[in-house]
Amino acid sequence: MGLWDVHSHLLPEIDDGYLDRAGCIRMLEIYRECGIDNIVVTPHIYNPFVRTAIERIRPTFAWAKESAEALGIALHLGSELYVSDQDVLRAIPIADRYVLVEFSLALPPQRLMEQLKQLIDDGFVPIIAHVERYLWLDPSDALVHRLKEMGCLLQGNVDAVESGDALPYLEAELIDILATDNHGNERLPLCLVQMMEKWPFVKKRMEEIW
Numbered sequence: 001m002g003l004w005d006v007h008s009h010l011l012p013e014i015d016d017g018y019l020d021r022a023g024c025i026r027m028l029e030i031y032r033e034c035g036i037d038n039i040v041v042t043p044h045i046y047n048p049f050v051r052t053a054i055e056r057i058r059p060t061f062a063w064a065k066e067s068a069e070a071l072g073i074a075l076h077l078g079s080e081l082y083v084s085d086q087d088v089l090r091a092i093p094i095a096d097r098y099v100l101v102e103f104s105l106a107l108p109p110q111r112l113m114e115q116l117k118q119l120i121d122d123g124f125v126p127i128i129a130h131v132e133r134y135l136w137l138d139p140s141d142a143l144v145h146r147l148k149e150m151g152c153l154l155q156g157n158v159d160a161v162e163s164g165d166a167l168p169y170l171e172a173e174l175i176d177i178l179a180t181d182n183h184g185n186e187r188l189p190l191c192l193v194q195m196m197e198k199w200p201f202v203k204k205r206m207e208e209i210w
């Protein structure tokens, strides 16, 4: 396997990622220079705070995938599904298997466990996006261990490792995936590579996953 970034918002003019087409190409070049050869683009869906041009996701992805291929990068389509209290969870799974999910930062969905179980029963592996952000979750909570025991993977953002917010999760070896959640910051690809070197247990887990 190569190096993966599994959470990013690089598709131009789709969600709150702030790259235009030229910026997207430049960003792909930066990923290549850093040695990251697999990128998953994960536009927000069902997020009440982000307007996403759902109908343009697939055509824009087709354009970006072709551009990435020319640079030797495999681009994959996923989504970042905002889970609140909806009855049916619909997402674009990564590699037909992994569903990246995010939640309100302030409060968990009322039926959190039920919804995650539904995804798992449907054959998917939930990836909890930027786990360090949720005010209702703490690495010492039993809930974190229940999430992992039921089969969820925990993803941390590299800028949160830098700021220290994700360190309690990392130091407890609860993180399965580090990713950029890149909305257009050209510094983040290199940061991801450096973090993977610094935290080899995460690198090993990601190699097992992808």
Ligand SMILES: [Fe+2]
Pocket: 007, 008, 009, 080, 129, 181
């Ligand atoms: Fe994101």
